[in-house]
Amino acid sequence: MNSSSDVNQSGSPPFCLLGAVGYSHSLDTCVLEVVVILFLTVLIIAGNLVVIFVFHCAPLLHHHTTSHFIQTMAYADLLVGVSCLVPSLSLLHYLRGLNEELTCKAFGYMVSVLKSVSMASLACISVDRYIAITRPLSYATLVTPCRLRVCIVLIWVYSALIFLPSFFGWGKPGYHGDIFQWCADSWKTSPGFSTFIVGLLYAPAALTVCFTYGSIFRICRQHTREITQRHARFSSQTEGDKGERGERCEGCPDKRYAMVLFRITSVFYVLWMPYILYFLLESAGLYHHKVASFLTTWLAISNSFCNCLIYSLSNSVFRKGLGRLFSPLFPSCLGCTDAKKAPAIVSPRPDARCQV
Numbered sequence: 001m002n003s004s005s006d007v008n009q010s011g012s013p014p015f016c017l018l019g020a021v022g023y024s025h026s027l028d029t030c031v032l033e034v035v036v037i038l039f040l041t042v043l044i045i046a047g048n049l050v051v052i053f054v055f056h057c058a059p060l061l062h063h064h065t066t067s068h069f070i071q072t073m074a075y076a077d078l079l080v081g082v083s084c085l086v087p088s089l090s091l092l093h094y095l096r097g098l099n100e101e102l103t104c105k106a107f108g109y110m111v112s113v114l115k116s117v118s119m120a121s122l123a124c125i126s127v128d129r130y131i132a133i134t135r136p137l138s139y140a141t142l143v144t145p146c147r148l149r150v151c152i153v154l155i156w157v158y159s160a161l162i163f164l165p166s167f168f169g170w171g172k173p174g175y176h177g178d179i180f181q182w183c184a185d186s187w188k189t190s191p192g193f194s195t196f197i198v199g200l201l202y203a204p205a206a207l208t209v210c211f212t213y214g215s216i217f218r219i220c221r222q223h224t225r226e227i228t229q230r231h232a233r234f235s236s237q238t239e240g241d242k243g244e245r246g247e248r249c250e251g252c253p254d255k256r257y258a259m260v261l262f263r264i265t266s267v268f269y270v271l272w273m274p275y276i277l278y279f280l281l282e283s284a285g286l287y288h289h290k291v292a293s294f295l296t297t298w299l300a301i302s303n304s305f306c307n308c309l310i311y312s313l314s315n316s317v318f319r320k321g322l323g324r325l326f327s328p329l330f331p332s333c334l335g336c337t338d339a340k341k342a343p344a345i346v347s348p349r350p351d352a353r354c355q356v
Contacts, residue, residue: 033087122264
């Protein structure tokens with residue numbers, strides 16, 4: 001029997017990362033932790049199922065090759081939500097028969113791999129948009145469906161391999177398994193392994209995103225400036241105005257789509273930065289606190305729900321696909337919308353002024 005079971009049998013409260021504040025004697029469980037994890041689990045699973053179904057129901061979303069990486073992230077985040085059922089069931093005492101060490105190691109490794117897939121996918125999305133904007137004429141030959149599939153496979157393989165040494169005693173991949181007492185007390189981080197993860201995953205992905213999006217927005221700013229100068233030079237000519245409007249609108253879809261992807265990337269790193277900083281400080285032995293470990297870890301995991309929210313707020317095509325997905329549930333609302341969009345009925349009486 002594992003240590004947590006022995007503690008429970010002795011009558012003392014079970015192990016809680018949030019301490020006695022989150023423990024309920026009547027329910028004999030860590031209430032705050034259960035509420036937080038179950039709430040995030042439901043949001044993550046529901047949100048990513050919506051993203052996956054909308055992508056299948058909205059063919060226009062497949063216009064960009066980045067949709068393959070977005071769907072890869074959605075599947076990875078969905079698996080994160082499903083895997084979060086493990087600590088929830090453990091806190092509710094449904095996994096007492098399992099080996100605690102093996103369970104927490106497997107859960108921590110799985111979540112680390114899945115979040116690594118999301119991070120690498122975001123880096124690949126930024127590279128894809130950089131190629132599309134800097135080399136538009138050769139983009140179709142450089143980014144082919146076959147190369148996309150190979151890239152996605154490499155992302156999964158690389159993510160699985162980079163965290164594998166933790167199973168052989170070299171460091172700890174993260175704090176996702178610290179819900180289990182063995183992971184929190186006995187599985188220690190290693191400065192060498194933490195440097196290895198930062199050097200081969202976190203830093204390259206962040207630098208790639210910063211360079212590509214910085215270049216993209218610099219190019220867009222330069223094009224906007226050139227169009228504005230050209231408009232000022234030929235503002236007296238009507239045709240010049242029309243041509244300027246055409247040029248201005250020509251880059252609008254790519255720029256708007258790049259902004260949506262930039263928001264997703266920004267939210268990802270904003271939510272993950274506290275976790276990465278705590279990971280580095282704890283590995284170096286500078287700071288250790290169980291509450292900080294819990295809050296930063298689950299703040300980072302909450303990012304798995306954000307993609308659905310950002311898409312629904314930023315992408316009109318995604319909103320249309322979302323409406324099509326839920327239209328069978330709300331047919332009356334759909335009929336009202338169609339009625340508003342329908343043109344007014346023209347009177348059948350002929351008008352002499354319209355006759356030729």
